[in-house]
Amino acid sequence: MKMLFALGAVLLLSADPAPLFDGKTLTGWTTSTGKPVTTGWEVQDGTLHRAMRGGDILTEKEYASFDLSFEWKIAPGVNSGLKYHYGKYGQKTLGIEYQLVDAGQKADNQGKHAPGSIYDLFAADPKVLPKPAGEWNTSRIIVNGKKITHLLNGKKTAEVTMGSDEWKAALAKSKFKDAEDFGTKPGKILLQDHGGEVWFRNLKLTELTPKEGQ
Template identity: 45%
Template structure:
C-alpha cells in the first residue's frame, strides 16, 4: 500500500527574503498615521480627530452626510486641495484643549475655528478663529497684528511672533475652559483672554463681529478648518475635553 504524503508548502530562503522585503517596502510606502496620540497624551485624555488616511469624523460645513469636497488625506495630512468650503468636526466641543500642526502655503490664509454653530450661513459668524497665515506675503499681514498667525482673528493679536517660516510645520495649542481662552504656538503662549469681559465686549463692539449676534455666544460647537482659497495642511489633530 502506498501511503499518501502531505507535502508542506515552503518557499526557498531567497524567495522568502524577497517577499519580506516587498512587504516592508509596501509598508514604508504607506504614510504612517500622523495623528498618533502619545501614551502620555492618552493618559491625559487626548483622542485623535484625524486618522491620517481618511476624512472620517469630518464633514463640510452645513453639509453633514454629504461627500466632502475640496479636502483630502494626503501623506498623513489633511489638505485643502481645491474649493470645497470649510471642514468641520462631526462632534461638538465646549471646554477642551486642541493640539494641531499646520503648514501654510506661500501667501496663504486659513484658520482654525472653535465653538462654531452650523445654524449660521458661514461658520465665522458664530465661531472664534485661531488665525493661520503667511504673515509676510498675505495682505492680512499688513492689516494689523490681530490678523497675524496665532491671533484670535480680528480681536486679539499675538504677544510675540512664534510662527516658523512658510513651508515648515507649526504646532498649535488652543485651550478653552469656560470663558477663558489661550492660544499657543510652537510652545509659546501668545495670547489669553476672557470671553464676555469688559475688554472683550469693547473689542467686539469695535469690530465687524458686532453685527453678528451669534458670534462667540455658543458654549460648545464644532471645530473647523477654514477654506480661504489657499493650500493648507493640518496633521496630528488631538483633542481632550476639559
C-alpha cells in the same frame, strides 16, 4: 482613563486626548451642509490637505471646553484658519478663529489678523512668529470655561476671558459686533478653505471640565 493636570492655578479634569483626524480617512469631518467630504480636501501622507476648492470642513461633534493641539503648514502667500465654537449667532453662522497665515504675508488690522491671533478681536504677540511657509508649526487652543488661550510653537500669542470688559470692547470694534453672544456657545471645529493649500496633522483634542466658576 481620566487625568488631572494644572493650567496656571486651575486644576482641570479631562479624558484622554482624542484624535480629530486619524491620518488615514476623513471620518468625523463633514462639509458645511453636513455631507461627506468628497472634494477639495484629501489625506496626503498622513496629513489632512486642502488641495483645491471644496469649501470649509467641520467636525461632526460640538465642543465647549477643550485643549486642542495641532500641527500645520501653509503654502506661500496663503491665508487660512481654524475656527471653534462655530455655530449660529443671530442670523449668521460664525466661530472664533485661530488665524493661520504665511509668515511672509504682511499682517493687517494691528496684528488682529496675524498668525495665532484671536481673529479680528485680539492681536497676536508680535514677538511670537510662525515658521516660514512650507515648514510645520505647532499650535494649541485652550478653552477653559470662558477663558481662551492661543499658543504657537509653545509660546502664548493671545489670551482673554469671554464676557470680560476687554472682550466686550474688542467685540464692539470687530466684524462680529452684531452677532449676539458671539463665540460663547459650544460649537463645531472648522478648518477653513480660504483659496490656497494648507496641511494639518496630529489634531488632538482633550475635553475639559473647568473648575467651578471658570
